[in-house]
Amino acid sequence: DAGVIQSPRHEVTEMGQEVTLRCKPISGHDYLFWYRQTMMRGLELLIYFNNNVPIDDSGMPEDRFSAKMPNASFSTLKIQPSEPRDSAVYFCASSPGTRETQYFGPGTRLLVL
């Protein structure tokens, strides 16, 4: 299996621009998670899906952030408009079940200037 795939791996953009991060989970995994990691705050859960349905989005920082999962093999995290404080590494992870471990993708390093 190819593991969790994320794109792009690096993104540099200017404040105010729209940013779209993409994730392909491991085939057969019913859960998909979006995390953000910074030095100050560590690894924070933003939102997670079960069978393509958002279950908990309480970690989404504000309305500028949105996430979708149109099918079992694809999810997007969108930031519009982006701000410098959004600079972080964004990880996508997937899991086959509720008690199973999560497998992380390589992450997207976002820099908002």
Added chain:
Amino acid sequence: QKEVEQNSGPLSVPEGAIASLNCTYSDRGSQSFFWYRQYSGKSPELIMFIYSNGDKEDGRFTAQLNKASQYVSLLIRDSQPSDSATYLCAVKAGEGTALIFGKGTTLSVSS
């Protein structure tokens, strides 16, 4: 607010020594406990998970869980320089819930 606390470190140990990493959590309903290792610039990868009180061993790694004290630890025996990384403790409350991560402890193993 459910919290997972770890000392940020760095924890420095010589090669061959035992490294002890500790984690406390606030939610008494927590049921599953995980240790992830994260090398600089890489994504977290699972080392071990533990569900029941006591010890669980896997090679050089031992996870210890004490639910009464809300405490989980990871012991690394015969530490190697390749073990130098940040170790993340993660806790899950139960079915259908997400992992809550600590901020991690940085381990440095000197040769």
